[in-house]
Amino acid sequence: MNKMREYDVVILGSGIAGSMIGAILARQGLSVLLVDGVAHPRFAVGESTVGHTSAMIQLIASRYDVPEIAHLSSHRRIRENVSAACGVKRAFGFVYHRDDGSQHAEEANQFVIPPLMHGLESHLFRQDVDSFMFQVACKYGADFALSAQVEDVAVDDDGCKVKLKGQAEIRCRYVCDGTGFRSVLASKYGLRAAPDALETRSRSIFTHMIDVKPYDSCIPKRYHGMPIPWFQTTLHHCFDGGWVWVIPFNNTRAPVNPLCSVGVTFDCDRYQKTNRDPEDEFFEFANRFPSVRQQFAKARKVRPWVSTDRLQYTSTKTVGDRWCLLVHAAGFIDPLFSRGLALTMDSIFFLADRILKAFKADKFDEKDFAFIDALSLGGIKYHDQLVATSYRSWKDYRLWNAWLRIWALGEAGLDQLRILKAHLEFGKYGKMEALEKLEDVIHPGLLCPDSLQYEELFRKSRQAIAEATGGARSAEEASRAVFKMIDDAELFAPNVGISDPEVRVFGHNQKATLRAFYWGRWKAKDHVKKYYDMEMLEVLKLMSKNFRDLFDPQLKLAEHQIAPSP
């Protein structure tokens, strides 16, 4: 057991979020105690990274001088420094299945993630990644109490008291709650908002499986004409009412981990929870779609299925004097678009700085943490809108094909440039203001938080889709309207084809990125041009450094790995 009875910070929860903030604060000289109800290693979901996640991981590592955190910023770095059991994510993959079971070749999209600021994205085998992060916290001196039950947390003007079952009281000056859904502080302070505060209404069934076939081997060769094997994407099988995720950990040339994360998330009103076996329920979804059925024909679970209740929750507030909730303790929407880890990294990036400053000033006022509150609650709110509209759009591929662009523009558009700029300025000149400027946003938690134009596009497109699914206008018309709005907004370089419904592959390669930069610096409107205002030589250096990750021999699959199965 921990010997000290006094710490600067007690962190409840030692998952990736709790451990990462623990590592940062310990590295920066605070005494830290990580408290957790269980121990490591342990299963966790939240496996897929996106550009925002990895970019923020890099910024966190350099801002707080914890180089080990940067090991999590690309697939190659993870494989070489953290765990060989993680998969690669070269693209988001979306395959749309119609209600009658058919899957049309042209109703599929890929969003290819270019290795710009960091390398390629990953499928994180969370048991390894979370253990690693916990170990880094230990390395920098964080103490821990595992398999410990929190009996009470009490905060007053002088500090906090944390009482663990069967142990003497622990005193500290600040408490971070990273305990997720069952948040200790949210239940103590009654912070959970009414469930109807959120639009999305979904539940999920998931597990890890062995012998899941690569989707490429379940469809005719070159059926979709896509650039990246589906096997190397985070694959979403979308249908009216829900989506199936397929996140392989074995999708490199010589994988060591044969597993695949598998789950289905779906409308919890249309499919109400019963006492049925979750495995049967999962296969009922999968078997509706012939190619999906084939993908799981030989698959066997290697852990019990988890069947959740409704996934969504949020909070009325997330910070207070001497305490805060990390974002998953504050709320959660849906695994769609892998937004959970991205929000977590945002929350850590901005929170750690505030905690350190609070310790310097010995002042732990709620109001100094207001931005964190806005960021968490905004992140949850906007993700809710993004997801709820996605579920609606699955009624008709045309709606989905349009809405998907709104997400992609936000996920990989201007926001990545904003972060890249801060990264370059901080990296080259050590300008702390460059990082602090990232707080100058209009809509905290939105995918592009500092663009009025993006918010308008997001809001109006969402409206158009709701009208179509509500019956006020046709899918064709609403979809055309969204595409027109995208075109008019001129938020991104035309060569990428984001506003062309016939272009099913978006995101882009290095060459297209350079053309987009050319467009951004010379042709874009002023409110877009400012995003491209950075030193091109530095951008080129970074691109060429990360470009080599595309030639990683582990990416090249052998023919037999994705060949049609007999």
Next chain:
Amino acid sequence: MNKMREYDVVILGSGIAGSMIGAILARQGLSVLLVDGVAHPRFAVGESTVGHTSAMIQLIASRYDVPEIAHLSSHRRIRENVSAACGVKRAFGFVYHRDDGSQHAEEANQFVIPPLMHGLESHLFRQDVDSFMFQVACKYGADFALSAQVEDVAVDDDGCKVKLKGQAEIRCRYVCDGTGFRSVLASKYGLRAAPDALETRSRSIFTHMIDVKPYDSCIPKRYHGMPIPWFQTTLHHCFDGGWVWVIPFNNTRAPVNPLCSVGVTFDCDRYQKTNRDPEDEFFEFANRFPSVRQQFAKARKVRPWVSTDRLQYTSTKTVGDRWCLLVHAAGFIDPLFSRGLALTMDSIFFLADRILKAFKADKFDEKDFAFIDALSLGGIKYHDQLVATSYRSWKDYRLWNAWLRIWALGEAGLDQLRILKAHLEFGKYGKMEALEKLEDVIHPGLLCPDSLQYEELFRKSRQAIAEATGGARSAEEASRAVFKMIDDAELFAPNVGISDPEVRVFGHNQKATLRAFYWGRWKAKDHVKKYYDMEMLEVLKLMSKNFRDLFDPQLKLAEHQIAPSP
């Protein structure tokens, strides 16, 4: 939860042993349920393999046609197919520390393990290896009930009933108990033998740590003049009263796992258990010896310390009609010499065949499993003698230097040849008799179970050491007597130097192996010569195949990895 209520075999415990026998039986067509009180992944100890372990793993894989099991037979195969988080074990390393804290350069030994039948040995990161084995069982169709509490097991003439808490009764025809120390069946049938049935009396304190220094960096360069860096051995710091283990997982050129397994095992009468913090207790041992203290100067735990009670237990019987205990459910002695996993593999190798035959004949009589009982109880008994004598011998390095040879002769001597022979005959001609012949032994569970001469040497040397520590003769005299007995027994090729107290490095390289083969085939006494009666061409083929593992670039440490730390 599992849907079936009837299985052929229910296996209690899904650790490496339960899962491996589950994989075998499922692969061979039986319906199998694995039951466990917890889930994967999870921490486990038993991390170091020896030649016998890896050789038996290979035999198990080929005998029962489960190729995945063979992935565990060498460091390289594990790294490429199971987990990159495991360390390499190129040698057993023994460093003797005197009571006054001094460590003399000539009081250290290495037992270098030559890659003969398989590649190099491993430091298994058990959470990964156990998960892998469990997944293989799932792949072949084993069902599982995890986080399940066994309420009762009842066996009658018709079959067995297993009752799990909160679930309907499960019926099966055979029950294997792989639940270790807290064995369900041992407690149900009252099988535990009186504790004074065993000589060894030790307890242990252990954990995993980060930032443990390689021992090489804590001593002057080339201090011991050893061929293998201590960093790449399973390192034993032996002292009068106990031993410290150091099992690094980060001892290759580009490791992904920064951890090291660390523990101390010691006389539980001399050091009685109190309520003290186990970390303090561990460091009290480590700090007595300056170079060991330095090795742990910066080390930090990444899991809670475990402090056990007395480790030793055994059983009065281990098999019955329709049930058996796997060896760790039957008994355990001490982690010394990494014998636990070796005994487990023996038990699985011989047991699976009997279970399959029992199902074929639909006859589950205790008497058909008598050999398994003899093997388990013999294994425990002889290991007890081996360990108890080792603890005694640490009073004086001269005794230990002699006794160590008795172990080495057994571990790597004639027994490896016996297994190699069976492997070649079965591999080349598919002769099942070659495998069955491995049961023709005189002393089941002894390191060399089929050699009268070895048993005599073992017994008499043990006696000599006991006399020396009992005061009946001097250490010098007893040690000389043991060396003389080794010399007289002529059990091994003289070129290896096993009977020369000045030779501190034993085991051997490929060249020495070939010379030993020459000696064995032409010069050895008849009772030894028979071990060498195998096709030399096949031996050479195997040796040259495995020889390349010595040139694995991952083995070559960078200078800075073992450089003296500042």
